[in-house]
Amino acid sequence: MLPLIQNETLKIIRRRRFAVVIGILFAILAVVTYSQYRQLRDRANRNWRADIQQRIAGYQNTVRRGRINETWSRSLRAEINRLQFYLDHDIEPDRPTAPLFVRNFANVAGFLLLPLLIAILGSDIVSAENAEGTDKLLLTRPVRRWKILTSKLATLWIFATLTLLCGALLSYSVSAPVLPRAGWTAPTFTGFQVTRGAFSFDAVRQLPLWKDTLIAYGLEWFALLCVASISLMLSVLFKSSAASIGTMLASLIGGTILLASLIGGTILTRMSPDWTAGKYLFVSALPLADYYTGVPPPYEAMSMWFCIGLLGAWAAGAMIVSYVIFTRRDVFG
Amino acid sequence: MQPTLVANHLTKVIGDRTIVDSVSFQLYPGEVFGFLGPNGAGKTTTIRMLVGLIKPTAGSATVCGFDIRRDFEKAMRHVGCIVETPDLYRFMTGRENLEHFARMLGAPAEEIERVAELVQLSHRLDQRVGTYSLGMRQRLGIAQALLGSPRLLILDEPANGLDPAGIREIRELLRKLATERQMSVFVSSHLLGEIEMMCDRVAIIHHGRILRDGPVKELISSRQEMEFRVGDVERAAQIVREKGFEFRADTDRLWISIDENDAPSLVAALTAGGIAVFHAHPGGDVLAGDGRRDRGLVFLAYPEARSAEGSPVAQREPCDGRRAWRADRCATGDPSLRSG
Numbered sequence: 001m002l003p004l005i006q007n008e009t010l011k012i013i014r015r016r017r018f019a020v021v022i023g024i025l026f027a028i029l030a031v032v033t034y035s036q037y038r039q040l041r042d043r044a045n046r047n048w049r050a051d052i053q054q055r056i057a058g059y060q061n062t063v064r065r066g067r068i069n070e071t072w073s074r075s076l077r078a079e080i081n082r083l084q085f086y087l088d089h090d091i092e093p094d095r096p097t098a099p100l101f102v103r104n105f106a107n108v109a110g111f112l113l114l115p116l117l118i119a120i121l122g123s124d125i126v127s128a129e130n131a132e133g134t135d136k137l138l139l140t141r142p143v144r145r146w147k148i149l150t151s152k153l154a155t156l157w158i159f160a161t162l163t164l165l166c167g168a169l170l171s172y173s174v175s176a177p178v179l180p181r182a183g184w185t186a187p188t189f190t191g192f193q194v195t196r197g198a199f200s201f202d203a204v205r206q207l208p209l210w211k212d213t214l215i216a217y218g219l220e221w222f223a224l225l226c227v228a229s230i231s232l233m234l235s236v237l238f239k240s241s242a243a244s245i246g247t248m249l250a251s252l253i254g255g256t257i258l259l260a261s262l263i264g265g266t267i268l269t270r271m272s273p274d275w276t277a278g279k280y281l282f283v284s285a286l287p288l289a290d291y292y293t294g295v296p297p298p299y300e301a302m303s304m305w306f307c308i309g310l311l312g313a314w315a316a317g318a319m320i321v322s323y324v325i326f327t328r329r330d331v332f333g
Numbered sequence: 334m335q336p337t338l339v340a341n342h343l344t345k346v347i348g349d350r351t352i353v354d355s356v357s358f359q360l361y362p363g364e365v366f367g368f369l370g371p372n373g374a375g376k377t378t379t380i381r382m383l384v385g386l387i388k389p390t391a392g393s394a395t396v397c398g399f400d401i402r403r404d405f406e407k408a409m410r411h412v413g414c415i416v417e418t419p420d421l422y423r424f425m426t427g428r429e430n431l432e433h434f435a436r437m438l439g440a441p442a443e444e445i446e447r448v449a450e451l452v453q454l455s456h457r458l459d460q461r462v463g464t465y466s467l468g469m470r471q472r473l474g475i476a477q478a479l480l481g482s483p484r485l486l487i488l489d490e491p492a493n494g495l496d497p498a499g500i501r502e503i504r505e506l507l508r509k510l511a512t513e514r515q516m517s518v519f520v521s522s523h524l525l526g527e528i529e530m531m532c533d534r535v536a537i538i539h540h541g542r543i544l545r546d547g548p549v550k551e552l553i554s555s556r557q558e559m560e561f562r563v564g565d566v567e568r569a570a571q572i573v574r575e576k577g578f579e580f581r582a583d584t585d586r587l588w589i590s591i592d593e594n595d596a597p598s599l600v601a602a603l604t605a606g607g608i609a610v611f612h613a614h615p616g617g618d619v620l621a622g623d624g625r626r627d628r629g630l631v632f633l634a635y636p637e638a639r640s641a642e643g644s645p646v647a648q649r650e651p652c653d654g655r656r657a658w659r660a661d662r663c664a665t666g667d668p669s670l671r672s673g
Contacts, residue, residue, distance in 0.1 A: 003436035010433065014424050133420030137477065140384040140416065141437040142409035331386040333377070333417055 004143065004151030005158070012121065012159060015128075021117045025167055028113065029105075029174045036096040037178045048092045052083050075295065097183035098175040099209050105171040106216040106289045112256050114220065115227045115286060117163055119248040122156045122231030124241035126326070131241050135331055145327045149236075153319070156228040164221055188212040219288035222308065226315035227252075230282065233318035236326050255283025259298060279306075282314040335398065336361050337411070337485045337517035342392035343382050345375075352378045354541040355392065360485065360517040365507055367532030367549065368521040375541040376521045377417055380489050383519075384414050396485055410438075414487035419474025423463035427454060427473050430462060431480065438481040448476040451506065467494030475503070479510075486510065487519045492527050504531050559596060561587045564609035572606050573599070 012018055059080045063073050086093040126149075129135040139145060185208045207215075231248050238244035258278065278284055279299040285307035291297050292304065338360040345353040353375040360366050370376050381387040383394050385401050385408075394401045399408035421430045431445045449455045452472040462470065471494055478486055486507070492500045508531075510516045522528050528535055529549055536546040545552060563569040566582055573580050573589055576599060580589040591599060593615065600610050 003439070007433050007436055010425070010429065011422065014422070014429070132423070133418055134422055136386060136416040136420065137434065138437075139386060140409060140412070140414050141434060142406040143437055144406060328388075330388055331381065 001147065001151060001154075004147060005154050008125070008151050008155035009158070012125075012155065017121050018159060018162070021121060021163055022166055022170075024117065025113075025163075025170055026174070028109075029167075029171050032108075033101065033171075033175045033178060036101060036175065040096045040179060043095070048095070049087065052087055052093070056080050056083050056087075078295075091187065097180040097186075098172055099181075099183040099186070099213070101175040101179060102168055102171045103188075103209060103213040103216060105167060106213070106220045107287070107293055107295075109167060110220040110223060110289045111287045112252065114163065114167065114224055115252050116249060118156075118160050118224050118227045119231050119245065119252060121159050121163070122228050123235050123245040123248045125152050125156060125232065126235040127238050127241045127244045130239045133333070136333075139331060146323060149232075149323060149326045153229065153232055153322075156232055157225050160224040160228040161221065164217065164224055168217060184208070184210040184213075216289040216292060219292055219308075223286050223288045223311055226282065226311040227286070229315035229322075230318045233322045236322045252283060255281055255286075259283055259287075280310065282311060285310040334361055337397060338383070338519065339395045340379070340383065340392070341394065343379060343389050343394060344391040345378055345382060345387060346390040352541050353382065353389075356538065356541070356543055357392075358536050358543065358546055360519060362484070362515040362517055363511050364534060365511050365518040365520060365532045367528035367535035368519060368538060369523070369525065369528045369535050370521075370538035371523055374523075374538045376523075376538060377489060378541075379538070380414070380416055380487060380519075380521060383487060384412060384416060385409065386416065410481065411484045412487060413478030413480065413483035413485070415471075415474040415478055415489055415491065416487075417489050418493075419470045421462050421470060421473055421477065424461065426461055427458040427465070430473065431458075431477060434477050435480050440481045444480055444482075448479045451479060452476045453502070468496065468499045471495055471499075471503075475506070482514075483516070485517045485519065489521050490523070491520060492522065492524065500527070507531060558588050558590050559593070559613055559615055561589060561603075561613045562611040563587060563603065564611070568606065569603055569608045572602055572608070576602060 059076045062068065063076050063080075066073070068076075083093065124131075126135075129138055138148060187206050188209050231244075234244040234248050235241075238247065258281070279297075279302050284298060284302070287295070288304070288307055288311070291302070291307060297307065336359040340356055340358050343353055343356045344351065356375070356379055358366070368376055368379070378387065382389045383401065385405055388402070396408040397411045399411075401408045421427075422433065425433070427449070428445065431449065432442075435442070435445055446455070449458050452475050454469065454472050454476060457465065457469060462473065465473065471491065475488065475491065478488070488507075491503055491507075495503060507518050507520065511518050511533075520528070520531055532549050534547065535549050535552055537544045537552070561569070562585055566585060566587065569587060570580065570582055573587060578589050578591050578595075578599070580587050582588075589599070596613060600613060603610050
């Protein structure tokens with residue numbers, strides 16, 4: 001199996017896919033770091049308590065006016081409570097530091113950017129062989145088809161892991177020169193919960209930032225492995241690389257827009273509260289790191305374990321479909 | 334002697350179309366076997382079934398005694414193949430491609446040098462395959478197929494894209510592999526001349542069925558056919574018939590089965606009969622007598638120089654005896670195919 005994985009790794013590197021992914025990550029991180037740096041400069045002579053109070057007041061007004069949907073107002077109330085919590089404990093939230101930048105990368109990038117990059121890496125891992133005609137050679141060597149597919153899946157998982165690690169390393173190395181480098185031990189608060197419309201502090205835990213970061217990355221890692229597995233399925237189903245990448249990107253972006261509308265209540269406002277099937281979409285469960293931090297999921301019933309289970313089920317389903325089709329189908333020209 | 338490859342009533346049905354219909358043959362060590370048929374006859378589908386890319390609707394194939402479906406890994410260990418086109422990873426170098434496939438076989442690194450040497454590609458091995466010509470890709474494909482010292486080599490249209498010198502090289506290489514290493518070589522082609530020069534035995538496939546299977550010498554006679562362009566075809570035909578030669582006629586040409594040594598006397602006879610002879614030159618081989626009467630084989634004898642499908646290489650090298658298939662003419666009863 002190891003030689004097969006070595007082969008697949010070589011192909012991804014020679015196709016320059018991974019270089020593109022790292023390039024995109026670097027460019028985006030550089031821009032965001034610059035904006036953080038500007039923010040840090042602006043903050044220097046401001047009173048953060050007044051800022052937070054102002055934000056809370058703004059949110060409260062929005063909620064009181066009541067012209068927003070239930071999901072949106074629920075998430076605003078959660079945010080108000082979260083900010084209040086920091087205020088009560090005299091901790092400045094969201095002050096830009098390099099460690100916090102790394103931590104937030106898991107949330108921000110985990111929502112759309114990293115899944116997109118994994119889709120770029122993974123969606124043509126089988127279909128490109130088909131399109132370029134190399135599958136005829138690959139599948140006529142004395143290696144069973146399931147082994148070949150397993151090597152491809154393992155390689156995708158390796159590269160999903162590498163992408164996340166590179167993202168973390170890059171976000172630190174890009175931000176460290178301009179943002180404060182200390183802060184790994186700063187306290188963070190996670191586990192804000194909304195149960196039956198009321199905000200609950202019961203589950204709030206105080207963690208040092210590094211521990212919190214590890215948990216967030218762990219969740220994000222799991223989510224990315226699931227995205228990789230789904231990419232593999234599309235790559236098996238479609239014969240052309242463009243079709244498989246396109247479908248994966250469309251479902252990620254489409255799903256994210258849908259999700260944003262469920263949470264933000266901007267586009268499909270009337271649809272959101274009643275349309276419960278949305279919680280079974282894999283994109284709904286994708287921002288695991290966000291949900292962990294305390295962003296309420298679009299549906300109340302979506303607990304962390306529900307999300308993890310849902311993603312796992314999607315990945316398992318995708319793998320079953322991939323294996324069944326790949327090992328049985330006739331390979332024509 | 335145990336056969337290297339046995340195809341046992343291989344059949345592939347897709348929808349209501351039978352693409353390959355109960356194809357059976359056997360290959361023995363040290364033998365070059367030709368699989369001859371026009372485009373769309375079912376050659377590639379048969380090959381895809383032989384190497385496990387397509388599941389047969391019925392029938393089976395075994396390589397060195399191992400069933401291709403039940404014992405896929407054991408069977409394929411003895412097979413090197415190129416299916417249709419020699420598609421390799423264009424974004425990798427020739428060496429990386431060979432390393433890739435050697436890793437799948439667990440073949441040692443020295444073998445890469447050996448097979449590259451064999452197909453004379455060593456000097457370009459470190460360049461990207463994307464920069465290779467089709468002929469070089471074809472050779473790299475053969476090198477890849479030779480990794481792991483297989484006992485059976487399956488090559489689909491190996492002469493495609495090669496110039497005459499390249500074709501000769503491949504031909505010599507395949508012969509060498511068969512005689513020196515006792516490999517079985519399976520070569521498919523739609524060109525009669527190519528098969529004739531390369532193979533010991535040939536199976537002719539048309540519309541998914543094997544029409545004939547036997548030694549090349551029995552199916553294709555070595556007697557030359559000459560092309561004569563004459564002033565009055567009908568009268569010339571009469572004279573040729575009187576002289577006892579077999580022929581086919583066109584509006585201004587005759588293809589006559591005649592030995593070169595008999596040509597001067599025939600030309601003299603024609604001239605004596607008042608018929609202008611504009612030119613006379615060798616036009617390649619013809620099928621042996623029995624084959625010519627077989628309706629399915631008539632198209633085999635059609636000279637490639639007159640075919641739109643004939644490759645430019647073939648046209649420039651008529652003495653190579655390459656002819657394209659014209660099954661369509663056979664079906665419509667083209668007058669030029671009428672036998673004398």
